[in-house]
Amino acid sequence: MQKIKLDDVLTLKKKHPCGSFEWKVIRTGADLKLKCLGCDRIVMLDRPTVLKRIKKINGEKFLR
Numbered sequence: 001m002q003k004i005k006l007d008d009v010l011t012l013k014k015k016h017p018c019g020s021f022e023w024k025v026i027r028t029g030a031d032l033k034l035k036c037l038g039c040d041r042i043v044m045l046d047r048p049t050v051l052k053r054i055k056k057i058n059g060e061k062f063l064r
C-alpha cells in the first residue's frame with residue numbers, strides 16, 4: 001500500500017461538482033484534509049474512505 005503524504009495530489013474516481021478529479025493533501029492523520037484543485041474547496045475525509053476513492057497519486061497508478 002502506498003503512503004499518502006502531505007502535498008500529494010490525489011486523483012479520485014469520482015468527479016467533484018466543479019469538474020475536477022484532483023485534490024491536494026493538506027493534512028494527514030486519521031482524517032485527511034483535501035483541497036480541490038478545481039475550486040479550492042476543502043473537505044475532511046476519514047482515511048479508509050479516501051483510500052477507497054483514490055485512482056492515482058501524483059499521476060501514478062495507486063497500488064493497493
Ligand SMILES: [Zn+2]
Nearest residue numbers: 016018036039
Ligand atoms: Zn472542486
